[in-house]
Amino acid sequence: MHRHLLLSLVPFLLAAPGLAGPRPPQMKPAWLLGLLDDELKRNLAVLKKEAVPPYFVSYTVRDLSADHVRASFGAVESDLRKHARTFAVEVRVGDYSLDNTHAIRGRGREPGYSTVSAALPIEDDEGAIREVLWRETDRAYKDAVERLAKVRTNRDVKVGEEDRSDDFSRESPERFVGEPVTIRVDRAAWRDRVKAWSARLLDDPRLLTGAASLWVTEERRWLVSSEGTSVFSGTSLARLVIEATTKADDGMLLPRNLTYASRSPDGLPPDEEVRKDVAGMMADLAAMRDAPQIDPYAGPAILSGRAAGVFFHEVFGHRVEGHRQKDEKEGQTFRDKVGQRILPDFLSVVFDPALRKVAGQEVVGGYELDDQGVRGRKVDVVVGGRFKGFLMSRSPVKGFPKSNGHGRGQAGRAPVARQSNLVVLAGESMPFAALKARLIEECRRQGKPYGLWFRGIEGGFTFTGREIPNAFNVIPTVVYRIHLDGREEMVRGADLIGTPLTALTTVIAASDRTEVFNGVCGAESGWVPVSASSPDLLLSQIEIQRKEKSQERLPILPPPPRTPGGRP
């Protein structure tokens, strides 16, 4: 099995099991914290007397409320409100050095193995809540004991592991009671806005799909553990995605989207700005239809700031997630690279959960405490081109025995090391015009008739495993050829290929402006909000192939008329 990592448009709301009418009554965070703590201690006291006692138990409750509205070509397709609570329990038996969560070699992946989860009543009813906590704790404990036996056998019959790190890091407990975040969503107003934006897409009859979607979610999280951690916190996220597809005459499908995210709907751009962006997206799509197909190309290219951010998130970020270094099925690209130069020396990369803004723009990948109750810390992953270390959850790897507060996951999933706010920093920079001149200069040096400029890129699938080539696939959406005379010419059908390390090492210059991409990222622990910020980057070597063309022809009939008896 391969791991699919994806910086995506799919909302994390998809995973929530229920949807409800009214917003939950204002819950008293302390009441549920007390109940969780009491039930945890009560169960632990009994389980401690068993032959294989737990050395760690944690309870997490996540209460998620979400509003969603989607409209296609001016007509609402869905308009819902969801509310669900998920309870997850983690029971560890064995000890910090070897426990039931240890990877069993020679077997397929077991997603979320260390967490047992269930729906919890959305009402604060002690009896009903206690039953779920008690029942699921029992189940999790039995699973843990059974798995530990398998772990021990597996270790006895297989060759020694390359990385003999502990299974669980020791961290000091956190006690933190934050404020619940309450978002007021003017549903009617947002519904009208979403309708109006998607209605603009009717103006181009050659668009096959055209939709706008808004998600507003607020989450409350309770976390208690046998180590003494007791945390309540609230977060929120508003996301707007506007997407459209068209087809070139030869059948090539051309997608394009706009995506915005903020902690609150008020933080999304104002109506006029979105309208302007929609118009720009429509102009892009129309131009793309008529643009020539790209030829296979290997040579210099500029990635716009957003494109570079996504690029770094996909090809670099996922490979510095700590737990992957331990998994012997993983590529472990950077495992033996600590202290070595992996990027040009003018580049640095940090992940910082404490950031709220980058270059004056909001970033949404931040938090105070991660989903294992560890304080989110700034991690200098690359300093001056040299690799310093990994993003860490509480799963240690060789040389990195502690978490740096990047254990993240969606409700009901076992947290693993995930990205937060990624920032690419350039020690030397130049205005964009100079960067473009530098691209042309580089083309001349390499004897290329033109260079490429990737204005838009979408996250694709990244494979970090060993079973298939350690390749990445980010999808360029808006691409230009920059001719030697400076002329810009849009092309379509570009497919980026290549291997990550090579692509990364060919960065030769950066611009002095930083762009931000906010999105949600999906991996084995589910969807989490992230951001990626970067200046425009000039790479001396990037490889492009022509996208496989869809054989589907254009629609046979023109779109239908707008009104009965009307003309198309």
Place this chain on the structure above:
Amino acid sequence: MRRAAPLFLLMLLPSVAAARDPTIETAMKDELARTLKELRIESHAGPYFVAFRLWDRASLQVSATLGALVASDSETARPFSAEVRVGTPEFDNTNFVGGGGWVPEKATTIEADYHAIRHDFWSVTDEAYKAAVETLSRKQAAFENRLRTEGLPDFGPADPVESRDPAVDLDLDPGRWEALARRLSAVFRRFPEFHRSSAGVRLTRQDDYLVTSEGTCLIEPAHILVIGIEAETQAADGMVLADATAVVVSLPDHLPPEAALAAEAEDLARRLSATRTAPVLDDYAGPAVFEPQAAAEVVLAVLARAFASNRPPESGRGESSLPAGPFQNRIGGRVLPRSFSVVDDPTAVAWEGTRLMGSYRYDDEGVPGRKVTLVEGGILKTLLTSRTPQRKLPLSNGHGRGRTGRPAIANLFVDAKDGLSAADLKARLLDEVELRGLPYGIVVRRMAGLTPTSVFRVFPDGREERVRGAQLQDMNHQAFKDILATSSRRYAHQVQQGDAVQGASVVTPSLLFEDVTFKRRQGPFPKLPIAPRRQVP
């Protein structure tokens, strides 16, 4: 005030009638007309049949445990589909293994937006037509060098129908149902020996639209309300025991009073609680009585499925890999004792005062639902059919149901002459027990699907003892040939099958089977919970 309608006129209107916006119908018809007139690829014929379907649905789903709400979800959605056939009814793009892939369900706007609805049908029809043309050419290639052994046509004829039933206005406010789910689930607070329990309500209101190139235009309201109650526990040896019950009606007004629903929950709780401490049944082979609810579940799982004939798609490489139904080749043969007759009747609305869930005027292919005598004198006469012709069954009898239009039962009536009273049926069981020299016979009172949940041994002296851990083994249509006796009283079992709003009923007497095998459930069973639970009053 000229516009105000006189009061008495309003009072004459049926209370359930709601206005229906004509936009959906107009949009579907207009796009269908354009499709028929203009949709074709040069060098290929246009479609010979097109059906547009749309399900205008509002639903709510509520669940609660121990008196507390777990979820309360409301949804409004309009899934839709376009069926496109190219070729001829004798040989078209369907019934072919290499046929087009599965098309994901798409949903159109929930607003009265003429253009958006047409736009969606346009786009889906375009894809469906292209796929149909491709499939037909693959099918033609596959059959080019061989004769189709059966030579069955692909699509049967049907007369066009036009009908619009008034929309039904249902209150979808979740408040009432949340309160009901809380109260029903609270019954289990008095049973701390259970590990899990819930009560839920699912209410769906839907308008089914069907517009076809043959001129059919059907708009039919469909609605269903299901109250589900379930619980789970473990016996002392660790055996996991679960029981579930569902009350299925078409409208909230048809629900029994709440006290009766609470009694259902209470009964389930008592049954499960008693089963928990009951002895385990040893392996058993011999006579068994299935009382009406259990008989209905067996009829549903075994007979009803066998009556719903399904034509396996052809591959062009000889025999289809998919098996035909067990009754496919048995028409004219005996499938039940001589005293039995079986009828499926979608036109029946009620039986002995019980409203039936499988009633409809037109099936999901727009064919009038017809009463079908399936078994007479124990002999299989015919099967339930849709517009997909089967061997010896070229015509639909109005049983193409659900999104796929596959044959399925509506209201199935199992009838037998010479039914016995309850006491006589038990005596008959004990006669058989004695004849076979068995220590006891078996009575199954309740089943959930094919899992017996309430099972008793009956000793020769008439004493009954509840047992647990009985699993039905090899229960199939063969067993029905050897039914020894039935009860005179019958019972109507209401279920929800297939799609969200597809109901069905089974009316059956108790059945005494000559030979039923029960296998004891084997461990190892999960251990009991280690920590005791904390009781909260």
